[in-house]
Amino acid sequence: MYQHTRLSNNSFGFFQKFKNFDYILLSCILLLGFISLTTMYSTDGGKILFHTKSHFTKLIVFTIMMLIISFINIKFWFTIGYFSYLVVIGLLVWTFLFGITSSGSQRWIDLYFINLQPSELMKIFIILCLAKYFHRMKLENVNSLYTILTSLIIIILPMGLVIVQPDLGTSLLIAISGVAVLWFAGINNRYFIYTMLGFVISLPFIIAFLKPYQKLRVLTFLNPDRDPLGAGYQIIQSKIAVGSGGIFGKGFLKGTQSYLEFLPEKHTDFIFTLFSEEFGFVGSVILLLIYAIIIYRIVAIGASARSYFAKIFCYSFGAAIFVYITINMSMVLGLLPIVGSPLPIMSYGGSSMLATMIGFGIVMSAKVHNQQAIA
């Protein structure tokens, strides 16, 4: 198939791998890690407390893991594409049956050293699975009913398992990851348009099925001042924090909104708010720029990859990361209703970081093994 014969299949030496490393991507990830660590330090009130320590440990462990992953041949990831998906589905079922319940939803598996949230992992492994599925498919087969149905099942199965937890936000993010793959695989545009129309038409029915707290979130989003001390509190306080940051911010460790505890969820979903308050418009734009470079590198790696699997994975992963960032920031900036969605790497939370790092690792592996063709 589409391959060069210049290099034999498995002739990647250790040093060659090092040479092939994407150092821009790596340094951006490390920089992001550093920023997230300092921000976490700030959420702990300028002390090295639980969140900082825990975040630091995870950052170290998962970065090393990412490096290890990147040294494993991309072929391996292709091979375990379906298997890993099934394993995560298994974990989701396990969560459904024996998961830990916290604040009203059953999302976690107790692994003794870490509480794993399989729905976060699904965000990556669904891409892996679908990328493998479409890797060898001819373009004319892509739009066949069979293919579409199969891929929809692959998407809807984990979605369903996550919705029942209940965790609407993550299930939507999983769906978006999956749909991204379908888009890059070449599913006809009109299907997307039809789906979109169908969604808009069925919106009233969906709203009818929403849980009261979810409806409240939507209403609150539409008008945060409806209940400023209740449901609207998060959005209002978040906007105040970001807005009061100004051009250069209030300064490191000087974010009054956060250290005086006006900000909710400042370690996790609202971490950007704190960052933005302390470092202002300039800091926020720099952070966005770092994310932009990371996404750009991911896409660039995809573009230079020799296999469709790697291409599809990189493009979709890049798009997914982008969507996570956008949703998180839009939510924090009052552009979207509050849905639980962490900011990749920045937010506190092991599973999310694990998933993101696995993703980075596979992308890096694609770069290191960019001459690798997959039969």
Added chain:
Amino acid sequence: MINSSSDNVKKLGSINRRMFITGSLKFLVMIGLVSRLFFLQVKENKKYLTLSDKNRIREWKLAPVRGEFHDYFGNVIAGNFEAYQLHVIPEQVEDFRYVIYRLKDLLELSEKEFQKVLKKKNEIKPWETLIVSDNLDWNKFSKINNHLYDLNGVKPVISISRNYPFGDNFTHVLGYVSQANEKDIENNEVVKKNFVPGLKIGKVGLEKSFENQLIGTNDIERYEVNAYGRRISQLEFQKGEKGKTLKLTVDVEIQKLSNELLKDQAGSICVMDIFTGEIIAMHSSPSFDPNLFVFGISQDDWQIIRNDPMKPLVNKTLQGNYSPGSTIKPIVALSALENGIINKNFTVKCTGKTEMYGQTYHCWKKEGHGFVSLRNAMKQSCDTYFYEISRRLGVDKLSETAKKFGLGEKVFGDLFNIEKKGLIPNTEWKKNALGKGWLLGETMITGIGQGYIQTTPIQLCLMTAQIANGGYKIYPKIIYGDENKNQPEDKYTPLYQNSKNIKIIQDAMFGSTNEVMGTSYRSRIDDLKYQFAGKTGTAQVKKITERDRELDLKTFEIPYEERDHALYIAYGPYINPRYALSVLVEHGGNGSTTAAPMAKKLFKLIIDRHQLRESINNKKYLEI
């Protein structure tokens, strides 16, 4: 192979095309996010910065320091003192139960007080201040200070509070302060603005009238607080301004003498400068100690004051509507002269009583005064004479003159909201108020200050002052040094048509006090320096029946509530007069025996202090 290769090319094309589409979308969304950030952080920054400050900064206002009241000589009559208080911040106390019981022992709190403190504690947040005691004596305060080592979280505090050094002497002039209640806050914007829990504001008297000037402005402490309202750090301390200190025209010594003279009696004394209208003394008896109200009066004390039959809560000088009795006679005579009804030689024969339409009108002297002229009638206070001239004069003309001299009007305008207008009746008034026609007999008794006519002691004093100064209009005032503003245009305008008439009245009043047969002859002072002229008055409280006349009881034989009110008006010194006064003793019996002797003592002191008063005035010019 070619097929698959062409498929590959197509696939590659598709995926790259879509990658570019996605890339452009990402770019647009990124721009959207950045512009949102720009909007929030740059464009709307001010708004959110304000909101964030509003979140984190909270102001604590401290009670403002109230302005003082000084008398004419600079004596503090309402000042501030340092109250020793005990504050506890429950959160800072390790073992609240232990500390509070320890405090109970040390302060010797009664069970009732103790429960009150515990109740207060439950109402506040743990980081707020609990005031255990708001006015400790020095002994207990120092005792607490000695035991501070095992009273963690207990703070002895010195706070500024109202103090009236002269006790009950100025109560009816100044009023008193007490904790502001909801109504006070609602009705006064300035109080609302400066309100802090425990703020004390004027409830009556000048303390109330000048609230807005006295109150001062708050000290403001700005604290950074967290989302739960706990103070994190102090950001700023803004010193407030002390309220304005007001200088009064009153003289502490004369006020004190007035209080002494009226001791154990109900009544009023007021003294006025006849040219400037300055109030030298103004006292209503009985009085009460305003200091009792500062920290909230106890129920027992309040009941004692409230239920006192002599009504200490009533300011008799301003609120008391009394029949003026014979003290109205100078005005009746003046009115008759002014209207040309009589001249000073007009004579009436007094036989002790007059008949009119079958009704008998008695003179106070049963056997009658014989033939009396105006001067003699005034001197001996002959009722028959005044029945006659008022009959000729008519009530409408009389009321006109009386009103000119300040009767039937509020003397201080709006200064004291409790002041009463009194009542100067005329035919029109009776028609409107009672719907009946005026009777001639009513004119006659009005002529001796009985019947419908009612005046307040301050009005009588003003009337006397305006006779004494030669018949010129003056405006009484009690706040020193506000001449320049709101000077009424008709100040010092003549109230007479012929100044000779005023002289006649003055001369008659001189006779009444300084000549044999005069009603207040026994209270005269012969020394020209102190010599004064006056007019007695005895106001009946109830109608005298024939039986009463036969019995002719002495004052002490009559039940208290039925005794006559004793009145006296006077001015002095007779040569170059300067001061006028009015004395009223409720149920005092007789003007000449009860009220006039007080005037004698007062004039002695007033004129002795005149030099000193003048020197204060002159010093003002010297300093310039």
